[in-house]
Amino acid sequence: MQIFRYADRSPMPWKNGQGTTTEIAAAPAGAGLEDFDWRLSIARMEADAPFSAFPGILRTLSVIEGSGLTLAVEGERPVTLDQDSAPHRFAADRPAEGRLLDGPVSNLNIMTRRTSCTHMMRRVRFQGELQVSVTGTLLVLCHTGGIGIGGASLGPLDCALIEDTEKAALHCSAASTVFLIDIFRD
Secondary structure, three states, rough: EEEHHHHOOOEOOOOOOOOOEEEEEEEOOOOOOOOEEEEEEEEEOOOEEOOOOOOOOOEEEEEOOOOOOOEEEEOOOOOOOEEEEEEEEEOOOOOOEEEEOOOEEEEEEEEEEEOOOOEEEEEEEEEEEEEEEOOOEEEEEEEOOEEEEEOOOEEEOOOOEEEEEOOOEEEEEEEEHHHHEEEEEH
């Protein structure tokens, strides 16, 4: 298991320069924006903006801070997303634009290269113990509260990467929210 502490990460400009992003984890190690198989990041939007284009990439976005946004992706009906919405999946190579509802937002993004892998993201609120299955690669990002996993503690926006284990147990003494992101290799 690897732990990625949010406090150890630094924001960088979006690929198109219209916002900032903080990479949490990516594979393979050392991959850049053009050659990752998968990438987990938190994007900050201060104003309405077009999203960066990522050819060959499937993306899922979830609002984690702020009132929300309306996401318009070419060829799809616009959707309004907030912190209670299910994560939204779309092709990252289609033109997309985010319009803020009421002030800045932060979005959790998982992106996978269609030729090598795919993904599934879900938000889970729990208290006590949560057993999760691991069928390849699992990213566990603590959104709110704090959780224990495999002897490590995760605070808000910290992430654990678990590979090749059948099950993992998450523990928390107070209500917490986590994102579980499964990465499936093709």
